[in-house]
Structures are given as C-alpha cells and as structure tokens.
Amino acid sequence: MSTAYETSRIEWAAREELAERMIPLIGRLYREHGVVPSILGRRLLGRSPAEILKAHRFTRKVGDQVLSPEKTLAVLEGFARIVPGPASIDIARLVTEFDARGGSYEDGSLDSFLRDELAEVMSAEPSSPTDVVLYGFGRIGRLVARLLIAHQGSGDGLRLRAVVLRRGSSDDLLKRAELLKRDSVHGAFAGTVEVDEENETILANGTLIQVIYANDPAEIDYTAYDIHDAIVVDNTGRWRDEEGLSQHLRSTGVSRVLLTAPGKGGIKNIVFGVNSDDITPDDAIVSAASCTTNAITPVLAAIDEAYGVRRGHVETVHSFTNDQNLIDNFHSGPRRGRAASLNMVITETGAAKAVAKALPQLKGKLTGSAIRVPTPNVSLAILNLQLDRATTADEINAFLRQTSLTAPLRQQIDYSENPDAVSTDFVGTNRAGIVDGLATLSEGDENVVLYVWYDNEYGYSGQVLRVLERMAGVHPRILPRREPVRIEAALVEEALV
CATH class of the missing domain: 3.30.360.10 (Dihydrodipicolinate Reductase; domain 2)
Structure with a gap:
C-alpha cells in the first residue's frame, strides 16, 4: 500500500475526528445560548463531519488557504468557556484577526480576545418568544416552516404555532404533512413529522403546529389556541395591498403581517441586508418583496x-x-x-x-x-x-x-x-x-x-425568515463587526496540511 494513500487516509481521519468533537459544542451553544457559529457565512449547525470540513475548505475553493479545524475547535471551546449571548459568529474572521495579532492558542489569550471581540453580546439576555402563523402552506410556506423548525433552538425566538389552510379533502391534514415531509426539489424533511388527526396538529421535530381551517382571515380567534401577538406570514399571494392584508389584523391574537410577495401602495418592500433597517415597531404590514x-x-x-x-x-x-x-x-x-x-x-x-x-x-x-x-x-x-x-x-x-x-x-x-x-x-x-x-x-x-x-424558493425563504426575525426583534447580531484583514492572507493551515 502506497505511503501517499496511507497519509491521505490518516489526515482525513484526523480532520474528521476534530469535526466530530465540534458537533456537540455547536449544538449546545445554539440550544442553550443562541450562538450560531459559521465559517465565512456557512452555518455549522446541523452539519455532518464531512459538511463541516467542506465549510473549512470553502476558502480554498475561491483561492484562499484552508482554515485549520484545530483552530475552529479551539474557538468553539473558547465560546463554551466565556458563554456569549445570542449572536451569529463567524469563526473564520475571528481566527484571521487572532492570528494577525500573533495570538497563541495555548496560553489563555484566546479567551480574552474572544471576550473583547464579542463584548456587545457577553451580557445579552435571550429575547422574548414571538408566535408565528403561516397563512397558506404552498412552496414558500413549507420551506419557511422547515426553516422555522430548524431555527427553533431553545424556543426564545420565533415559534411556529399554526398553519391556516382551506380544507382541500377529507384527508387534507395527512396530505399537508406528507408535502412537508417530502419535496421533489428540496428532498426529505430533516427529522420526524407526526400527525394527530383528532386535534388537527402536526408535530415536527418537537414543534407542535396547529392546523386551522378557515376561509376568512378575519374570522379566526388565535387566542383560542393560546397564540398571542402573532406575526402572520401570508404566502398565498391573494392580497398584496393594505386593505386586503389588514384582514389579518382584525383577527384576535395577531399584531403584524409579513407578505411573501411584492406589496402594493405604501407597504414597505424589504430586501433584508439592504433596507431592513427601515422596519420599525410601528409597521403592522411589511412585504419581503419577490425572489x-x-x-x-x-x-x-x-x-x-x-x-x-x-x-x-x-x-x-x-x-x-x-x-x-x-x-x-x-x-x-x-x-x-x-x-x-x-x-x-x-x-x-x-x-x-x-x-x-x-x-x-x-x-x-x-x-x-x-x-x-x-x-x-x-x-x-x-x-x-x-x-x-x-x-x-x-x-x-x-x-x-x-x-x-x-x-x-x-x-x-x-x-x-x-x-x-x-x-x-x-x-x-x-x-x-x-x-x-x-x-x-x-x-x-x-x-x-x-x-x-x-x-x-429556498434562497428567498431564507430572506423571508430574516425579515421575520427583524420584525420580531430576534435577528441575531452578526459578529465580529470589525473590518477583517484580507482573508486569503491569513487563513493558513498549519498542523494538518
């Protein structure tokens, strides 16, 4: 057996073992503290060891050196020690800055560096949960549901509580659940989906979703299902102006509406990242524009x-x-x-x-x-x-x-x-x-x-989720904020070339 073959296999096994050690840290940081680690915007949450290592190699794919998994693990362990508050944290940028300063991963200086870089969330408190109702359950509605379920964390942010539908058949609930469970384009739902026909609920990865059948947005009393001050995400496209969408606001238990289509008239059309700062607490109806x-x-x-x-x-x-x-x-x-x-x-x-x-x-x-x-x-x-x-x-x-x-x-x-x-x-x-x-x-x-x-579909649904988070005041802060040194000059892999 060739030496090159053995060397490659041993190197991969070493990397894989490091990624496996990261997974419980990533999950615990998210569930307990709302911390979402990423590498140049690639979320590590819910990834397999191979997918985590692929994220590390992303920079080489576009011309940079590879981020060392050992350094990523050291930073994750540092997060566990200092316990930052809810935030989306780019590990690659932290490593870049720490290495540029000549920092050592062995002498305890990493924790001090992390506290400084993440100072604004070190004492941050979890946000109050916000109830979310999906009005309609089509292509975008089901993908937004998948994202909400995947982002449920400790339950302190957005909580998918209900889906509102018009009944299509006697086995409507089962068919809706199957469409959530399997998708010809986006593949199978990552988890379990259970149906309670008697109570008309869908249980997906621990998220209990009440299915409400109604023909008129204004006729629903959401408080009867213990849903209060909810944001309704209207993905039917049936109404696009303030008059039509205001029907949701006349139902009991709703405080705001998000339209997943271009809004007409004076409705703010928000493209997250561009004009999302225009959203104010007084905006009862907001549009997420088009894909x-x-x-x-x-x-x-x-x-x-x-x-x-x-x-x-x-x-x-x-x-x-x-x-x-x-x-x-x-x-x-x-x-x-x-x-x-x-x-x-x-x-x-x-x-x-x-x-x-x-x-x-x-x-x-x-x-x-x-x-x-x-x-x-x-x-x-x-x-x-x-x-x-x-x-x-x-x-x-x-x-x-x-x-x-x-x-x-x-x-x-x-x-x-x-x-x-x-x-x-x-x-x-x-x-x-x-x-x-x-x-x-x-x-x-x-x-x-x-x-x-x-x-x-999916890329747009991600933008919808971000607008929804901003409306609810739960969009995680993205850190670090400082302008980084050039990424390609600093992400140097040392131990595991």
Whole structure:
C-alpha cells in the first residue's frame, strides 16, 4: 500500500475526528445560548463531519488557504468557556484577526480576545418568544416552516404555532404533512413529522403546529389556541395591498403581517441586508418583496456603492411556477397558458422597478423582462449595467468575491467560480443570489454584464425568515463587526496540511 494513500487516509481521519468533537459544542451553544457559529457565512449547525470540513475548505475553493479545524475547535471551546449571548459568529474572521495579532492558542489569550471581540453580546439576555402563523402552506410556506423548525433552538425566538389552510379533502391534514415531509426539489424533511388527526396538529421535530381551517382571515380567534401577538406570514399571494392584508389584523391574537410577495401602495418592500433597517415597531404590514428582487438588489447595492450604476437592464431566466399551466389551457395572463414543461415563455417582471423601493437612488434607471423556462427551481438574473466609472471583469469579480466573504451583505451575496456550475448546483443555497464570476463580462469600460444565480424558493425563504426575525426583534447580531484583514492572507493551515 502506497505511503501517499496511507497519509491521505490518516489526515482525513484526523480532520474528521476534530469535526466530530465540534458537533456537540455547536449544538449546545445554539440550544442553550443562541450562538450560531459559521465559517465565512456557512452555518455549522446541523452539519455532518464531512459538511463541516467542506465549510473549512470553502476558502480554498475561491483561492484562499484552508482554515485549520484545530483552530475552529479551539474557538468553539473558547465560546463554551466565556458563554456569549445570542449572536451569529463567524469563526473564520475571528481566527484571521487572532492570528494577525500573533495570538497563541495555548496560553489563555484566546479567551480574552474572544471576550473583547464579542463584548456587545457577553451580557445579552435571550429575547422574548414571538408566535408565528403561516397563512397558506404552498412552496414558500413549507420551506419557511422547515426553516422555522430548524431555527427553533431553545424556543426564545420565533415559534411556529399554526398553519391556516382551506380544507382541500377529507384527508387534507395527512396530505399537508406528507408535502412537508417530502419535496421533489428540496428532498426529505430533516427529522420526524407526526400527525394527530383528532386535534388537527402536526408535530415536527418537537414543534407542535396547529392546523386551522378557515376561509376568512378575519374570522379566526388565535387566542383560542393560546397564540398571542402573532406575526402572520401570508404566502398565498391573494392580497398584496393594505386593505386586503389588514384582514389579518382584525383577527384576535395577531399584531403584524409579513407578505411573501411584492406589496402594493405604501407597504414597505424589504430586501433584508439592504433596507431592513427601515422596519420599525410601528409597521403592522411589511412585504419581503419577490425572489428576483431579493436576488439582484444586494448585488446592485454593492455595485452602486463601489462603482455607481448609471442605467441597466435585468433579464431573468426563471423556473416555471404554479401559476402556469402544465399543458396548454386557458390562463388569464398572456402566454402563461402555454405548457410550462415544454416552452420558454416570455413574460413580465416587476423586479427591476421593485429594486427602487429598496434602493431609491436607482429609480428609473433599470428596465426588466423575464423568460420562464422548463426547470422546477433555480433561476438566473442577467444584469447588463452601465457604470459611472470603468472597470474590468477581474476587478469587479475581486470586489464581489470579497463582498461575499467579509462585507455586511455576505448573508445575501455568494460568489462562484466553478467552471462546470449549472442551475441544480444551487438548489438549497441560502444566499439571496450567487454571482457566477466566470460569466462576468467587461472590456475595461463602463459596461459590465453580471450573471446571478438564485434558488427562487429556498434562497428567498431564507430572506423571508430574516425579515421575520427583524420584525420580531430576534435577528441575531452578526459578529465580529470589525473590518477583517484580507482573508486569503491569513487563513493558513498549519498542523494538518
């Protein structure tokens, strides 16, 4: 047996053992203290040892050195000793800064460093729980449910309490539970789902969900189910203006409403990370905008701040959705009556104009159109922009890559340079949009073309969850806040090359 083979196997086993030691620490920190560890925005919670090690290698994938698992374990053990309050904490950035200062992992200086970096959450108290009701249980509703269940932690944040439906059949509850349990695009639910038909509840990973059948939003007394001051997430798309959505506020036990579609009139359309600070306690109704708006607005915000956007056109190549017909049949909208599974369908999109609701400085500067294509999920936005100053593809890619790693918008923007990437590779991505760096076009002038992939279901649902957390006042602080040294210069693997 070759020495190289044995060496590789032994090195992997050593790494795997370190990752296995991390898992109970990660779980305990989350359940007991609300701490969510990540590596350059990649959450470690609920990951297998192999997935944890993959997160460590992410930086090498985009050109950096690999973060040492030994250092990650040391930081996690440090968290367990100092016990910070609820926060989303990027371990890679902490390691980068600690190494840049010449810190030692052996002399106790790590704990002092961590206390300083996490000072603002060292005495933070858990937030009060907020009840959440999902009005509708379609594609977005079920994915938001999955995310809420996965984020339940100690129960001090968002609590999924109920789902409101119109009864579709005598075995409606069982069918709804099966749709939560299995998904043709996103795979099986990670856990257990049990149904109590007598009490009309679904128990998913310890989260007891009351299923309420109703036809009128205003007729429900949520307090009868011990639900109080709830945020209703309306994902039906049936009402988009204040008059229609206010029906929820007339029901007993509801205090606020979040719409998972573009809102009309004076409703605030929020793209988390861009204008989420506009949410105030007085906002009774808020919109999370659309999937496409969420995908392109963060990228446009970053580009506009760095280069200035003079004008542009957005073309979206979008997977088909439920409002189209599987085969040719009558449809009230133009072209959408033609078979979605067989045709590319030119249609309209309001995403380009909707960007201005989050970025007012771009009002009137963007046009947009869309093509629906025969794929079930993951879409592509093509941004053809004229900037205020000249750039090159390499320069703008370097900027967007670093933005995805270290900037405040790193929860929204991802970056890829995979030469074989196709749409299915981005199923389940929790970022709002992923810049395909190898597709970027620029010839050294003011014109640039960017390609942005997005999971129009899961990526958007992640943005919905973040808006929901902000409305409830439970969105975790993202630390460390300081501007890091260049990541690629500091994440050096020492012990396990």
